[in-house]
Amino acid sequence: MSGGGRLVARDWAVLGWFQRAAAAHPALNGPAQVLSDVGNVQVAVPLLLAAVVVAGVRGRRSGLLLWWLPPLAAVLAMALVPLVVGLVKSAVARPAPGKLRLGPNGYAGFFPSGHTATSSVAVGAAALLVLPAVGRAALRRALYAAALLPAAGVGAGLVWHGYHWPLDVLASWCLAASLLSAVAAAGVVARAVAAGGRESGVGGESEVDPAV
Known part of the structure; x- marks a missing residue:
């Protein structure tokens, strides 16, 4: 994939378009850099940790049996990102954007x-954790958009500045989709168990015997 083929040819074409657009519109370099910086660990991880705390506190106060499962799934998904990315980078050893060979230091x-x-x-995981607390359909759609736009903006900013090939970004979106599917599944399981507990009179306040 990294050496040639139809995908790489398309990658070169898209990268060239971004390079020409960046040269023609230098005023957009600043906003593109800001978008790129959203992908920094210092920005993204605190956001997720805040959502983890909020979801955990809310779930526990609601008496959910598996209140801890969605926050744990989100944390594990985030922890897997550097591991998977590092392994794939080492295995693929792709040169820098616009280059055919590795740099002199061998970094790829x-x-x-x-x-x-x-x-x-x-x-994405922060949005999934907050989603159960959002009741109105319009707000839920706004939350989906708020989660999708930063991901798209970060990818576009990275390619705009030549920090990554377009396929680098696309691959990461695919990785994120697979990890977020696990987070979403954890939420479904937690809510299903909670619904089953309410139907059977188990979980939440129903566990407390008023006579005690």
Whole structure:
């Protein structure tokens, strides 16, 4: 994949388009850099940790049996990002954007994009944790958009500045989708167990015998 083929040819074409657009619109370099920085660990991880705390406190106060499962799944998904990204980068050894060969120091940490994966998983998992507390459909749609736009913006900013190939970003979006699917599944399981507990009179306040 990294050496040639139809995908790489398309990658070169898309990268070239971004390079021409960046040269023609230098005023957008600043906003693109800001978007790129959203993928920094210092920005993305605190956001996720805040959502983990909020979801955990809310779930425990509600008396949910598996209140800890969605927050734990989100934390594990975030922890897997650097591990998976590092392993794939070492295995693929892709040169820097616009280059055909590795640099003189042999560094080839470009496929997939760690910043894209970090921001996508952090923002996406935070949205999934907060979603159960949002009742109105319009607000839920706004939350989906708020989670998707940063992920798209980070990827676009990274390619705009030549920090990554377009396929680096696309691969990280695929990785994030798979990890976020596990977080979403954890939420479904927790809610299903809670619903079953309410139907059977188990869980939450129903566990307390008023005669005690």
